[in-house]
Amino acid sequence: EVVLTQSPATLSFSPGERATLSCRASQSVGTSLAWYQQKPGQTPRLLIYDASKRATGIPARFSGSGSGTDFSLTISSLEPEDFAVYYCQQRSDWPLTFGPGTKVDIK
Amino acid sequence: EVRLVESGGGLVQTGGSLSLSCATSGFTFTSYSMNWVRQAPGKGLEWIAYTDYSGSSAKNYADSVKGRFTISRDDANNLLYLQMNGLRDEDTAVYFCARGDWDYWGQGTLVTVSS
Numbered sequence: 001e002v003v004l005t006q007s008p009a010t011l012s013f014s015p016g017e018r019a020t021l022s023c024r025a026s027q028s029v030g031t032s033l034a035w036y037q038q039k040p041g042q043t044p045r046l047l048i049y050d051a052s053k054r055a056t057g058i059p060a061r062f063s064g065s066g067s068g069t070d071f072s073l074t075i076s077s078l079e080p081e082d083f084a085v086y087y088c089q090q091r092s093d094w095p096l097t098f099g100p101g102t103k104v105d106i107k
Numbered sequence: 108e109v110r111l112v113e114s115g116g117g118l119v120q121t122g123g124s125l126s127l128s129c130a131t132s133g134f135t136f137t138s139y140s141m142n143w144v145r146q147a148p149g150k151g152l153e154w155i156a157y158t159d160y161s162g163s164s165a166k167n168y169a170d171s172v173k174g175r176f177t178i179s180r181d182d183a184n185n186l187l188y189l190q191m192n193g194l195r196d197e198d199t200a201v202y203f204c205a206r207g208d209w210d211y212w213g214q215g216t217l218v219t220v221s222s
Contacts, residue, residue: 001170034209036152043203043212044144044152055210087152089209095169096142096154 002026002090004099012107013078021073021102023088028068032092035064035073038101039084047086048073078104109133109211111204116216123194123220129187129204129213136185137161140207143178143189145200146215153200156189160207172198194220 003026013019023033031051036044046055048064051071061076075082083106088099115127129141143156156178159165166178177190187204201215 036209038152043214046210049209089152089154094167096157098152098154101151 001095002029002093002097004088004090004097006086006088006099006102008102009100010103010105012105014107015078015080017078019075019078019082019104021075021086021104023066023071023073023099025069025071025090027093029090029092031067032090033064033066033071034089034091035062036087036089037082037084038087044087075104109206111206111211111213113202113204113213113216116202116218118219118221119194121194121196121220121222124190124192125194125218127189127191127202127204127216127218129189131185131187131204131206134206134211136180137182141178141180141187142205142207142209143176143187144203144205144212145198145218146203147197147200150200158187191218194218196220196222 005024033051035048038044047062052064063074065072085101085103087101110132112130119125140159144154155169155172157167158178161182175193179188199220201217203212203215205212
């Protein structure tokens with residue numbers, strides 16, 4: 001099973017700051033990695049797929065990068081609505097797995 | 108408009124069974140694979156089951172549910188199902204259905220397993 005590690009569990013930022021979140025895979029997943037945003041009580045929202053492709057309707061301030069085992073999600077300038085939990089997911093091997101999530105909260 | 112609506116959640120005793128449904132609309136259901144994902148209270152996301160698009164019999168399950176849960180689809184009525192048997196306390200979670208491209212999810216249905 002591919003284990004995804006997201007650390008730290010919580011990151012604190014002020015609105016307008018740049019945020020970079022990390023996701024590391026226990027083995028190579030190529031570029032078969034996605035990022036999701038989830039707010040309390042809401043459904044996960046697909047942000048990035050294939051490591052760097054923005055999903056439909058996702059603002060350009062969200063970008064993804066990486067391949068193999070190391071991936072990043074960058075939010076170029078945090079908006080108030082961006083404070084949420086972010087999960088990575090690998091789609092390279094069965095079983096599909098999610099990382100434990102990184103909470104982005106307001107400093 | 109693409110819509111996925113889960114139903115069938117509720118309170119069930121340990122060892123019991125429950126069947127979840129996911130009603131879909133707004134897209135060609137037969138052209139998409141589908142997934143079930145769950146989220147225990149206050150915890151992260153866990154993928155649990157996959158079924159390929161109509162015409163393919165390919166299915167996959169997480170080890171945590173293999174042999175107990177069965178995913179199926181009714182292509183004539185654009186429905187996805189999850190039959191859950193031998194429920195355990197640790198199966199308590201909100202269960203989401205998600206389209207194969209992972210771009211659309213339902214709002215989730217809560218399953219509570221308690222002895």
